[in-house]
Amino acid sequence: MTATASTVADSGTMFRRNLLHMLRYPGLTVFVIGIPVLLLLLFVYVFGGTLGAGLPGGGRGADQEYLAYVVPGILLIGVAGIANGASIGIAQDMTEGIVARFRSMAISRAAVLNGHVLGNTVQGLLCLAIVMGVALLMGLRPAAGVFAWLVLVVFLALVCYSVSWMAVAMGMSSKTVEGASNTPMIFTLLPFLGSGFVPTASMPGWLQWFADAQPFTPFIETTRSLLAGQAPDPRYGSASLIWCAAFIALGYFWSRALYERKSVRS
Amino acid sequence: MTMAITARGLTKRYREQTVLDSVDLDVTAGTVLALLGPNGAGKTTTVHILSTLVRPDAGSATIAGRDLRRDSQGVRGAIGLTGQFAAVDGLLTGEENLRLMADLRHLGPRVGRRRVAELLERFDLTEAARKPLVTYSGGMKRRLDLAMTLVGTPQIVFLDEPTTGLDPRSRQTMWEIVRELLDDGVTIFLTTQYLEEADRVADRVVVLDHGRVVGEGTPSELKARVGTEVLIVTDRDGTVRPEIPIDGTVGGLRDVLAAIDGDESASVSLRAPSLDDVFFALTGSSSSYDDAAPASASAPAFITREES
Known part of the structure; x- marks a missing residue:
């Protein structure tokens, strides 16, 4: 078997292992899905009336209007939650005896990491589908057509995948499982410090600068456009793709280096 | 006589402390070598170096004809390691654990399924095959661990203190399995703290103390001393x-x-x-x-x- 073929085969095996873990230990998945759903209900029904009234052109039926505004933000909160799960998952795995066994076997070095990242991407899409389902039940009626939906699914899968790579590297770099659950919290904050919940125009200047520069604003804005059935602003679209590529590259090389270092101790 | 393992001058230091000090080892293919020593003698470090998990500071080794440094992936393909702590996936069933190994060894679905069934039978785990590992006793986990090591039919098996924490009956089973492996021509490298164990199963015994080899020979030579x-x-x-x-x-x-x-x-x-x-x-x-x-x-x- 060639190196590439065995990397693909081993990654597939590890991916199946991660899916089985999610089935056997659904606690983390439920938590990861529960938080964004809870936030959605909270932001729409508790804060929605007031926040919606503050939106440009907001008025009556403000909470429904706010629902449409906040869903992309909540979806990205979901992605951030996935990052958290990915980080905890890999940190926990690295403490297990089974990973020591993997290291003494002739399997592709990237396979364990690939398994986690792919598993988390699937978990992420499941989470986003459920959040979306709840939003539809709450009355959201996206204007997106079939094509926009397809692009949206691919786009969110890519975001999940790239954020998962970063999170896996963060999880690998932390010494304890507790540490691994803290580092990716930064991702959970970013939608709040971006255009997730209120338009960035309403923020103080310095924060507005940060909100426009950080990765989650382009992620959220692209999602928002696609849901509304509009072509995404190319500025946000390209920024999203650049951020995704950067996350994948950085996460991949960082976690590979850490895995290598932890695998063969010098 | 083919050599399964040849190691020269293996040395390992952690900060100031020398854990292994120029250790030489020779293991003839198809035999059992017991590395005997107390806690902290360097037994596990030796096993970890020979199984590619730890890089030595100095020294070289050839394992199953492959150079430890240059062809570590080749070494990994020829060995199986069962460590002191059960290296099993606690969230999967026994059968799934074995299937995982079969898949990672690229046995293919047909051969893999047959091999898994065979090992479940041989290690008396058929009944518990579909049960989650939380229901397994310590002895069952150890048996599963060893079965997982054997999925890929390794030429050399490392057993790091294989009987620690086992009850007498499981210990007995472990030695029976070691004997069966020998019949199949497998080379076994085991570590133990117990002279009695080394005496019972090993063809040669190497005594390790403070990271240095202080004696070696057949069990009877050792006993003569x-x-x-x-x-x-x-x-x-x-x-x-x-x-x-x-x-x-x-x-x-x-x-x-x-x-x-x-x-x-x-x-x-x-x-x-x-x-x-x-x-x-x-x-x-x-x-x-x-x-x-x-x-x-x-x-x-x-x-x-x-x-x-």
């Missing part, structure tokens, strides 16, 4: 005289007894030699691991009593 039993003479007032190693023959015992002077009513008893006796015989001082002494000194005598 240490004695097969230790005679203990206790005077009537309770004073215990210095222990005397004996060679297990009538003549030897008679000579030793003849040399005992004084109180005819002193009581005598025999015990199997312990790891401490090995160190005393080989290095002239008893094992210097005072902190490890309780576990390693009392356990061997206990095993001997229950198994002989």
Whole structure:
């Protein structure tokens, strides 16, 4: 078997292992899905009336209007939650005896990491589908057509995948499982410090600068456009793709280096 | 004679402490080598180096004809490792664990399924195959662990303290499996703290102390140095005289007894030699691991009593 073929085969095996873990230990998945759903209900029904009234052109039926505004933000909160799960998952795995066994076997070095990242991407899409389902039940009626939906699914899968790579590297770099659950919290904050919940125009200047520069604003804005059935602003679209590529590259090389270092101790 | 493992000058330091100091090892293919030593002697470090998990600071090794440094992936393909802690996936069932190994060894679905069924049967795990690992006893987990090591039919199997924490029956099963593996031509490298274990299963024994090889030979050569039993003479007032190693023959015992002077009513008893006796015989001082002494000194005598 060639190196590439065995990397693909081993990654597939590890991916199946991660899916089985999610089935056997659904606690983390439920938590990861529960938080964004809870936030959605909270932001729409508790804060929605007031926040919606503050939106440009907001008025009556403000909470429904706010629902449409906040869903992309909540979806990205979901992605951030996935990052958290990915980080905890890999940190926990690295403490297990089974990973020591993997290291003494002739399997592709990237396979364990690939398994986690792919598993988390699937978990992420499941989470986003459920959040979306709840939003539809709450009355959201996206204007997106079939094509926009397809692009949206691919786009969110890519975001999940790239954020998962970063999170896996963060999880690998932390010494304890507790540490691994803290580092990716930064991702959970970013939608709040971006255009997730209120338009960035309403923020103080310095924060507005940060909100426009950080990765989650382009992620959220692209999602928002696609849901509304509009072509995404190319500025946000390209920024999203650049951020995704950067996350994948950085996460991949960082976690590979850490895995290598932890695998063969010098 | 083909060599399964040849190691020269393996050295490992952690900060100031030298864990392994220029260790040479030779293991003939198809035999059992026991690496005997107390806690902290460097046994696990040796196993980890030979199984590519730890990089040595100096020294070289050839394992199954492959160079440890240059072809570590080749080495990994030829070996199987069962460590001190069960390397199993606790969230999967026994069967899924074995399937995972079969998939990672690229056995293909048909061969893989057959191999898994075969190993479940051989390790008496068929009944528990579809149950989650939380329901497994310690002995079952160890058996599963070893079965997972054997999925890829490795040429060399490393067993790091394979009987630690096992009850006598599971220990018995472990030795039966070792014997079966030998019949299949597998080379076995095992570590143990118990002289009695090394004596029972090994073709050659290497004694490790403070990261250095202090003695090596066949179990009988080792016993010739240490004695097969230790005679203990206790005077009537309770004073215990210095222990005397004996060679297990009538003549030897008679000579030793003849040399005992004084109180005819002193009581005598025999015990199997312990790891401490090995160190005393080989290095002239008893094992210097005072902190490890309780576990390693009392356990061997206990095993001997229950198994002989």
